Amino acid sequence: MASHSFYLKQSEIGPMENFVYLVGDAGTREVFVVDPAWQVDTIIRTAKEEDLKIVGALISHYHFDHTNGIEELLQYRDCPVYVNKKDVPYLGISHDNIKAVDEGHIVKAGDVEIRMVHTPGHTPGSQCFHVRGHLISGDTLFIGACGRTDLPGGDPKELYYSLTQKLTKFSDDTILCPGHNYAEKPMTTMGSEKKTNPYLLCDSLQNFMRFRTGVAESR
Numbered sequence: 509m510a511s512h513s514f515y516l517k518q519s520e521i522g523p524m525e526n527f528v529y530l531v532g533d534a535g536t537r538e539v540f541v542v543d544p545a546w547q548v549d550t551i552i553r554t555a556k557e558e559d560l561k562i563v564g565a566l567i568s569h570y571h572f573d574h575t576n577g578i579e580e581l582l583q584y585r586d587c588p589v590y591v592n593k594k595d596v597p598y599l600g601i602s603h604d605n606i607k608a609v610d611e612g613h614i615v616k617a618g619d620v621e622i623r624m625v626h627t628p629g630h631t632p633g634s635q636c637f638h639v640r641g642h643l644i645s646g647d648t649l650f651i652g653a654c655g656r657t658d659l660p661g662g663d664p665k666e667l668y669y670s671l672t673q674k675l676t677k678f679s680d681d682t683i684l685c686p687g688h689n690y691a692e693k694p695m696t697t698m699g700s701e702k703k704t705n706p707y708l709l710c711d712s713l714q715n716f717m718r719f720r721t722g723v724a725e726s727r
């Protein structure tokens with residue numbers, strides 16, 4: 509029964525090909541917005557058209573193209589905004605509704621549980637959202653690529669361990685829902701990425717470092 513009630517909608521919004529997600533319970537119509545940014549009015553209109561109630565926001569990481577709609581969303585609805593505690597200092601928003609969370613934190617939209625998976629590397633507090641066989645991955649993992657590590661707080665070693673120790677543990681049938689529309693298709697499976705994504709195929713930290721940063725590790 510419960511499996512019938514999952515809701516997920518992916519929308520491309522803004523000038524940087526961002527994917528914003530509405531995710532939650534199709535029965536109770538309660539959803540979270542993942543990465544409210546750019547045209548918040550469009551996000552709110554979509555929710556209204558689909559008879560959805562936004563009960564909170566989930567933030568994959570602090571970068572402005574994923575967060576520049578938080579304050580506008582909060583003007584519309586007094587709801588919690590979940591940010592990994594390590595990205596809170598970078599976010600630059602001081603508001604009672606910002607909730608600092610850690611690995612494994614679970615929120616519920618209706619009967620649908622959403623689990624936070626801390627995946628540092630693109631930023632210190634990057635997190636993915638695991639919900640009903642889907643992994644909403646922000647800028648940690650893209651289809652055929654991964655996040656850059658040259659912005660404040662980025663760390664290629666951490667990203668390597670997040671990708672190879674955490675994300676490759678998800679089953680092959682997990683649906684990967686990335687934070688940008690950078691590929692030919694909007695979603696894929698983890699099984700496909702494990703076979704084809706060059707960053708997941710790097711067999712050592714050294715190779716990953718060389719590939720990701722363009723330079724060999726300096727040590």
Ligand SMILES: [Zn+2]
Nearest residue numbers: 569571630647
């Ligand atoms: Zn980013």
